[in-house]
Amino acid sequence: MTLTLSVIGTGYLGAVHAASMTELGHDVIGLDVDAARIAALQEGRAPFHEPGFEEVLQRGLESGRLRFTTDYAEIARADVHFLGLGTPQRADGFGADLSHLEAAVDALAEVLPARAGARTLVVGKSTVPAGTARRLAARLEAIEGMQLMWNPEFLREGFAVRDTLSPDRLVYGVHDPVAPDAEQAVAMLDEVYARILERETPRLVMGYEAAELVKVSANAFLATKISFINAVSEMCEATGADVTDVARAIGMDDRIGSKFLRAGVGFGGGCLPKDIRAFMASAEEHGVAESLGFLREVDAVNGRRRARVVDLASEMLGDLDGRRITVLGAAFKPDSDDVRDSPALDVAGRLLAAGAQVTVTDPAALENARGRLGDLVELEQDTAVALRGAELTVLLTEWSEYRELDPTSASSLVAEPRMIDGRNVLEPQQWREAGWEIRSLGRANTVPAPRVAVPDAAAVSAEADLADVDPAVVQPALV
Ligand code: UGA
Numbered sequence: 001m002t003l004t005l006s007v008i009g010t011g012y013l014g015a016v017h018a019a020s021m022t023e024l025g026h027d028v029i030g031l032d033v034d035a036a037r038i039a040a041l042q043e044g045r046a047p048f049h050e051p052g053f054e055e056v057l058q059r060g061l062e063s064g065r066l067r068f069t070t071d072y073a074e075i076a077r078a079d080v081h082f083l084g085l086g087t088p089q090r091a092d093g094f095g096a097d098l099s100h101l102e103a104a105v106d107a108l109a110e111v112l113p114a115r116a117g118a119r120t121l122v123v124g125k126s127t128v129p130a131g132t133a134r135r136l137a138a139r140l141e142a143i144e145g146m147q148l149m150w151n152p153e154f155l156r157e158g159f160a161v162r163d164t165l166s167p168d169r170l171v172y173g174v175h176d177p178v179a180p181d182a183e184q185a186v187a188m189l190d191e192v193y194a195r196i197l198e199r200e201t202p203r204l205v206m207g208y209e210a211a212e213l214v215k216v217s218a219n220a221f222l223a224t225k226i227s228f229i230n231a232v233s234e235m236c237e238a239t240g241a242d243v244t245d246v247a248r249a250i251g252m253d254d255r256i257g258s259k260f261l262r263a264g265v266g267f268g269g270g271c272l273p274k275d276i277r278a279f280m281a282s283a284e285e286h287g288v289a290e291s292l293g294f295l296r297e298v299d300a301v302n303g304r305r306r307a308r309v310v311d312l313a314s315e316m317l318g319d320l321d322g323r324r325i326t327v328l329g330a331a332f333k334p335d336s337d338d339v340r341d342s343p344a345l346d347v348a349g350r351l352l353a354a355g356a357q358v359t360v361t362d363p364a365a366l367e368n369a370r371g372r373l374g375d376l377v378e379l380e381q382d383t384a385v386a387l388r389g390a391e392l393t394v395l396l397t398e399w400s401e402y403r404e405l406d407p408t409s410a411s412s413l414v415a416e417p418r419m420i421d422g423r424n425v426l427e428p429q430q431w432r433e434a435g436w437e438i439r440s441l442g443r444a445n446t447v448p449a450p451r452v453a454v455p456d457a458a459a460v461s462a463e464a465d466l467a468d469v470d471p472a473v474v475q476p477a478l479v
Contacts, residue, residue: 001191002026006075007082008104010037010068012160012270012338013125013153014084015046016053018068020164022060024195029075030068038068049337049364052161076111080121080192084153087126087278088270094277095285101126105136112143121188124150124173127215127275129282133208137175147185149174150208152215157269158335169202173211216282219275220295225260226267227301233263233442234304243442244424263442265309265347265396265422266302268332270340273299305441306343309394310350312420312439317392321355324415326390328383329397330362330369337364339372344396347422349373351394361386363399387413398423407434 003026007018010032018030032038040047044061046054060066075081085100105122112120122140124133133150140146150173155163172189174182186205190197197203206214229247236243243263251258267273276295283292310320317323332342339345345360352358352373359378360369366379380386383401387393387410395402403425411417417436419426424440431438 001194003079003192004077005029005080005082005192006031006078007084008032008075008108009083009085009100009126010034010041010047011084011086012048012050012157013086013155014082015041015048015057016050016155016160016164017082017084017125017153019053019057019060019066020161021192022063022066023056023165024193026192027065028060028067029078030066031070031072031075032068033070035070038070042068049335050160051158051335056161072107072111075108079119080123080188081108082151083122083124083126085126086270087128089274089277093281095281096127096129096274096278098128098132101128101132101136102139105139109140109143112140112146118145119184119188120146121185122146122148123189124148125153127152127219127271127278128212129216129278130209130212130286131282133173133212134175137208147175147181149185149189150211151189152211154215154218157338158333165196166199167196167201169204170196171211171214172203172205173208174205175208177205177207216275216279219272220279220292220298222260223267223272223276223302224295224298226262226272227298229261229263230266230305230442231301234301234308236442236444237308240444242444262424264305264398264424265343265441266305268341268343268346269336269338273302273341306346306350308441309347309396309420309422310354312441313351313356313392313394314354316418316420316437316439319355320351323356323391324389325351325356325358325392325394326386326414327351327358327360328362328386328393328395328402329365329399330360330379331365331397331399334397334399335364337368339365339368342369342397343422345369345372347394347396348377352376359386359390362397363401365397384413390414391416392418392420394420394422395426396422398425407431407436411435 005021005026005028007014007030010030018028021028037047044058046057083104085104087096087098090097137148140148152171170193172186174185176182232246233243247261247263250256251261276299280292280295283289314320327344327348329344330339332338348358348360359380361380361383366381393414411434419431419436419438421440428438428440
């Protein structure tokens with residue numbers, strides 16, 4: 001059955017959700033207060049780099065089932081309203097800034113009475129601290145026939161459309177899982193996701209707080225896994241071991257799994273860093289700060305890996321003042337132009353602060369990087385031009401273009417063949433043979449450790465696992 005849906009907030013989450021819902025057969029109106037963003041979307045232009053998104057957007061617009069507006073009055077008659085607002089870190093602390101979400105709920109509440117008597121569902125998708133949904137539900141309580149659900153989103157940048165249309169699971173948070181009106185709300189959201197549910201995608205119904213906690217716990221777990229292997233990296237550096245050997249071997253234990261065990265310069269982006277901080281702030285508000293105290297260490301390990309790159313640069317070059325360093329990557333991960341809390345830009349900033357002459361290159365994120373590091377940094381789109389004259393090259397975002405760099409041709413461009421591999425994607429031996437001095441985070445930086453033979457099948461499946469989470473290796477397939 002075709003429903004009319006609104007999606008409020010057309011950032012990464014909202015824009016992808018709106019366009020993807022037309023692929024499920026619904027009529028969709030995307031709303032944002034940012035008129036320039038709405039104009040771009042209405043013209044079929046993606047406001048961010050996301051493989052496959054623009055095609056889905058244009059297909060939706062061409063079908064006549066997708067449009068965008070800045071006017072709340074235009075969405076008043078929708079059957080289901082999705083809330084896809086951003087919840088960034090507050091300027092004054094670790095907590096989540098819920099002001100955009102609250103403003104949207106208030107604006108929606110103003111227009112909703114136009115449908116009094118009809119069933120209306122409001123579905124929160126934003127990442128929020130436990131307790132938010134229940135508070136927002138109270139704001140909407142007075143409106144007849146209105147129900148609020150919380151349906152967290154687990155999409156990854158670089159795989160956003162695929163993750164939206166083929167999620168691992170759907171989580172529905174309701175005010176009371178056994179209340180009859182909750183059943184009605186669940187049935188209505190099932191109609192929205194009918195085509196996804198037909199494929200037997202697991203769908204879990206639970207209370208608001210559990211649904212809210214599922215999302216932040218998942219992100220906190222992923223961040224912890226990355227910082228765990230990065231802490232092991234520090235031990236590897238202290239003992240002369242190779243962290244890629246350790247990760248590969250422990251990842252073959254099904255209980256541990258090989259995904260998110262890629263050691264390097266750590267996590268960034270608009271989600272993992274702010275979500276672990278908001279989770280800690282929320283634990284403190286609920287009087288259980290010590291329960292999530294370990295996340296402070298997760299954050300600290302992540303920060304130390306960035307600092308370690310600068311230490312390695314100093315070990316290789318001595319005083320960094322005036323030295324020419326080229327940073328490969330600005331985005332927080334490949335196949336994205338997102339530079340929010342990007343480890344690459346953070347390290348570039350630290351190198352600048354140490355007096356180095358820094359050039360940053362990236363295939364997609366330079367426009368967003370502009371201005372973030374002041375005027376001293378040079379931004380150069382062309383990799384070969386960026387490498388010219390470098391005394392040290394630092395790989396910090398593993399775009400396939402950088403993973404596939406040929407050490408011999410690269411050495412003819414740089415002034416000195418020195419490399420720091422901050423993502424463990426280059427084969428050190430191959431680079432050494434081509435005359436490079438290469439240092440990698442968490443890897444034996446002298447002679448490569450002898451590799452222990454592993455059975456072929458196991459090796460192949462471990463590679464497949466790693467490739468599965470790596471946007472640089474796998475292109476997203478659309479549903
Ligand atoms: C993350 C989650 O993976 C999504 O499930 C979630 O929906 C999303 O946040 C969100 O809350 O909206 P995303 O921020 O797109 O998705 O990025 P990830 O793929 O999780 O990567 C995060 C960071 O961790 C990147 O900087 C990446 O380079 C780093 N990373 C990842 C590692 O350093 N090592 C790894 O093994 C994996």
